[in-house]
Amino acid sequence: MQNYCKTIGALAAASALAAGNATAFDIDYEMTAGYTSEYLWRGFNLGQDLVEAEMVAATEINGFALSAGAWYASFDEPTGLVAPNNNINANEFNLFAEVGYDMGFADLAVGYIYYYFPQSNHNQVVQGRYKAEQEVYFSIARDFGIVDASLTYYWLTSGTDNDGYTELSLSNSTELNHCLSLESGVDVGYQVEKGKFAHITAQVGLEYAFTDNASVTPFVAHSWSLSENGIYAGTRNQLVGGAMVSVSF
Numbered sequence: 001m002q003n004y005c006k007t008i009g010a011l012a013a014a015s016a017l018a019a020g021n022a023t024a025f026d027i028d029y030e031m032t033a034g035y036t037s038e039y040l041w042r043g044f045n046l047g048q049d050l051v052e053a054e055m056v057a058a059t060e061i062n063g064f065a066l067s068a069g070a071w072y073a074s075f076d077e078p079t080g081l082v083a084p085n086n087n088i089n090a091n092e093f094n095l096f097a098e099v100g101y102d103m104g105f106a107d108l109a110v111g112y113i114y115y116y117f118p119q120s121n122h123n124q125v126v127q128g129r130y131k132a133e134q135e136v137y138f139s140i141a142r143d144f145g146i147v148d149a150s151l152t153y154y155w156l157t158s159g160t161d162n163d164g165y166t167e168l169s170l171s172n173s174t175e176l177n178h179c180l181s182l183e184s185g186v187d188v189g190y191q192v193e194k195g196k197f198a199h200i201t202a203q204v205g206l207e208y209a210f211t212d213n214a215s216v217t218p219f220v221a222h223s224w225s226l227s228e229n230g231i232y233a234g235t236r237n238q239l240v241g242g243a244m245v246s247v248s249f
Contacts (some may be wrong), residue, residue, distance in 0.1 A: 025059045034244035039075045042165060043223050045200025046088060047077035047237050065109075066102040067106045091118045100139075109139040147172050153192070164192035170185050173207075181207045183217065189226075197226035205244075218243040 028241030032054045039050040056069030070093070077090035098111035115133040134157045141150035147170050154165045171185035183205040189198035223238045 025061060025160060028058045028248065030056050030058075030246060030248045032246045034242055036240055036242035038224055038238055038240040039073070039077075040201065040221065040238055040240055042167070043201060043225060045236070047075040050075040050242075065102075066098070067100070068095075068097040070095050092116070093118070106140050106142040111137050111139070111140070113137070132158070165198070166190045166192055179209045181209075183207050183219070199226055200224045202231055213249060214245070214247045216243060216245050 003235035021060055032052075035183050036050040036052070038048055039046040043094055050073055052071065052073040054069060054071040055176075056067060058065070058067045058094035060066070067174055073092045075090055075092075077088055093116045094110060095114040095116075098109050100107055115135070117131050133214070135154050135185045136154055136157055136241045137154045137230060139150055139152040141148065150169045152167050152169070154167070156165075166189070168188045168190075169185060170187075171183070174182040174184075183203075187199075187201045189201075190196070201223040203219055207215050207217040209215040219242075221243045222240075225236055
């Protein structure tokens, strides 16, 4: 599952065969790793002390942006709502891929996420989630100059239900100098079938590029629950902090 600052998108290796000759495409890679005090996922606190690593690759073929990658995380997960301080170590592995196209007025994308949980415990059962799950999403995004906006609908294709989740994201990057940028954003989550807003999550980070292709970003974020008891059991307001290191090549 994604935390608030994890993006779905990167490119997978691609090649084409024309007239019997293989043509190689330029592929961009990015590796990220980081720590977050709490594991926030769509407004829900899934655990504490999240340590994560991600590898993504990206390319473009005939105007289509292709991306794929993998994400791995380790964290301390509560055994259940009745024992929130009795944590156990948990792990999660995600695979994801996306195809996007620039329509001129907006960027459209469709993607796929595979979630795998080596441990399936009470906390996941509370959310109705199991050892492995799959999700398809559809996204539209546009750069308005001052702010980048995107609207994404996620459809769970496995598990006991397929309740849709929609998220509106607004983000801004302000360059302070040649190696320092202020990154900020707001996410608003909405449960379509339930007809209820889930959360608002705001984040701000300071990205320092210490080389042309490497940066470190310390950040803080706060999530507000938008229902009395939360869309998910145990949802409440959360304040988190952490840092991410990113290298592209």
